[in-house]
Amino acid sequence: MRLNRATGEISHHTFADLPGLLNRGDTMVLNETRVIPARIFGATPAGVKIELLVVRFDAGEVFAVVRGLKKLKAGMRIDFGRGLSAAFSRREGDIGVFEFAMPEDALKKWLHDHGNIPLPPYMGREEEPLDRERYQTVFAAKDGSCAAPTAGLHFTPALLGDLGKKGVLRQHVCLHVGPGTFKPITEEDITRHAVDPEYADVPPALFNTLLETKQHGGRVVAVGTTVTRSLETAARHGGAYSGPTALYISPGFEFRAVDALITNFHLPKSSLLVLAAAFAGRERLLAAYAAAVKERYRFYSYGDAMLII
Secondary structure (H helix, E strand, C coil), rough: CCCCCCCCCCCCCCCHHHHCCCCCCCCEECEEEEEEEEEEECCCCCEEEEEEEEEEEECCCEEEEEEEEEHHHCCCCEECCCCCEEEEEEECCCCCEECCCHHHHHHHHHHHHHHHCCCCCCHHHCCCCCHHHHCCCCCEEEECCCCCCHHHHHHHHHHHHHHHHHHHEEEEEECCHHHHHHHCCCCCHHHHHCCEEEEEEHHHHHHHHHHHHCCCCCCEEEECCCHHHHHHHHHHHCCCCCEEEECCCCCCCCCCCCCEEEEEECCCCCHHHHHHHHHHHHHHHHHHHHHHHHHCCCCCCCCCEECCC
């Protein structure tokens, strides 16, 4: 779906039509993060089953989303098999903190060898061998995410080639997607919601390219909400940024970097939906979603896309 945020006009396309919807001289920015197989299964000495989704390594500690977190007590050991064990340290909100009996580099290799790709729960099945590549963008390069930046899943090498032939430039940032991306908004006043920090890296040279794009009449096209948050964070730090970002974008936000957005259709009460509403305008976005339902667009991670321009 293409949504004109100035007029509210909606048109319907296939994603392969994208080169015809962008202009020569536009710059498309992609998130090159790569999903790691960070979902692992273990058990306590008493036989209590525990499931971890590793989301962060920090100073010898491992932070994870835990299924069964309330069952854990400080010092309790968990065995994951194949030579891997850990001790539960503490709870920080909804996150469990662990000390693994393995150095970080060795643990990361263990995850790559034995961990599972964290597929979206609504798929209702376990990982299959092909998921290791299917749940990645074709430009994924830097390990660190516990979920794919889903707007990028629509691209193929052939389509990227067609965009290049059209004269659409391509740049990359990196934001490692964490579980906080999917944390639902529970506040009545959405401005009171807070997103969890995620690591973002926007190279210094990138903003010079984006400035040149704008000076020559081109548009900066963010592929996904992660790219949008990365670029808008960098715009507020002088044009480059490397570190955690907890930027929450809601209606009334002043966009300084992004001129167009490619994004999927998002869940209600999500910060992703609120970001899209901030960019398109609340009423225009609601009208577009109503049209998407009528036209039987697919929602969520493996769903269809919209271009807000």
